Amino acid sequence: MPVRIENLNFEYNPKTPFAKRALFDVTLDINDGDFFGVIGHTGSGKSTLISHLNALTRVQSGTLFVNGMDLSPKKIDFKKLRSTVGMVFQYPEYQLFAETVEEDVAFGPKNIGLSADEISQRVREAITMVGLDYQSIRSRSPFDLSGGQMRRVALAGIIAMRPDILVLDEPTAGLDPRGKQEILTLIKKIKQTCSIVIMISHNMDEVSACCNRIAVFSEGKVHGVYEPRELFAQKELLEKLNIDMPGVTNIASMLADRGFNVDRSIISEDELVDAIVGECQRRGLCAK
């Protein structure tokens, strides 16, 4: 079910000297099936926007519908909303608290009020889904795990609630390249069980590889919503917004600048290799 955001405005600490406007007339439609990317500089309001989606931040002005649920009224069904919208914050491993991994993952399902059987089944499923071995890890302390494992456990804690919409705030921040890749693969796998995934990221390789639509934020406003190819082919726009290109797009663009006949909107390694090989063959530099 979709997310509809219309003219959303938000100000922190209104009517004080610390007042800080964080969102200006944000209008966005996120549809079923979307893997929606949100990019923009630090402080551009990305986190503020997504914390509206499960009513951790309340609507000040504008309208916001999630799965047909109006989030403007003061009283809403928080439990229902928060089990529908799973929110993985930045550095989610800092939210771990329980004595064992199993208990920690069970925290969300327990709060929803599921039966014990249902809970233990979901916990097992979630832990397995994030690529950990249920039997060997279930009774370990989450504080003894490695950073990457802790993050997986935290993710499992959200997945165990079986959210329909999964929101991730910089899910790969602070991980090593391998850990990044693993989490990303995991998220793509989870995508098959949810109808919408929304991901904030600063890494354009990730965004271009995962997302089908990308919202570009700048100083609290939505600069535009693009498809990855459409966005990353616009060199001037990216320069103006000070956004990096994905690595492969950058190479494609440099090759094109030097007179090589490759498309500037290439966003995957395969495409780039194909384009280079194709061009070499055209020039007779290698066999067909």
Added chain:
Amino acid sequence: MREITLGQYYPVRSVIHSLDPRAKLVLMIAYIVMIFFVDTFVGYGLVLLFLLLVIFLSKVPLGKVLKSLKMILFLVIFTVVMSVLFYNGNENDLLWGWGIIRIYSQGLINAGKMALRLIFLVLGPTILTFTTTPVQLTDALESLLKPLSYIKVPVHSLAMVMSIALRLIPTLVEETDKIQNAQKARCADFETGNIFKRAKAMLPVLIPLFVSSFRRADELADAMDSRCYRGAKGRTRMKKMHFRLRDAVSLLIFALFFFVILWLRYNFFPAFFDLSLLTWLV
């Protein structure tokens, strides 16, 4: 929640903000002492004028200052009611009596003075914290207590502990906020249930908070070590406090004011001008 640091610093530029924090601290202490010498409504009137002038100069909105009195409202009301009820005056002073409840006019006057004293006592530190950051205050305290270090009181270490604690309070608040949000996103409920249930509901917030506090303390210690922190010895300041003309002038003005208050109370030089006459009018 990010703005809730300890105290209530109101960030504007004003004469009062720019005074030497040491001068302000001394003035605040002297002010509190002075309040105990005021015992007439005329005196309180003068103090009120003085405070209004200071608040005006500080550019802090009057409403903000008054709002901070809300906290002691209950205390003031309680004090007034108690002192009116338990005042034992003589019978021809009786205003109203019913059973054992007897209200005397002198009792009312006393209670009024007591309420004013409480309010004025609180306003001093309030204005100080509105115009001085906690870090400035610790620095001022360290500087003023320096003589104690000659008798081996670890003034610098204490001040350092205090300023680190103060520095970390906003961080801690922010962190609490974040963790609380993360648990709320997992449908944690902090708002309903009786007090025990709510205290228990805070565990998933407190445990991660402790864990990260210890981690942060470790990191901070390492960072200080690696920048050769060795305590007070040979340490200079980045922001030196300067005692300037304006500080001297404020101290002088306050001394004069204190003198007037003492004059009101003890009426020395009666031949000169009998100020106590004024107090009869009230």
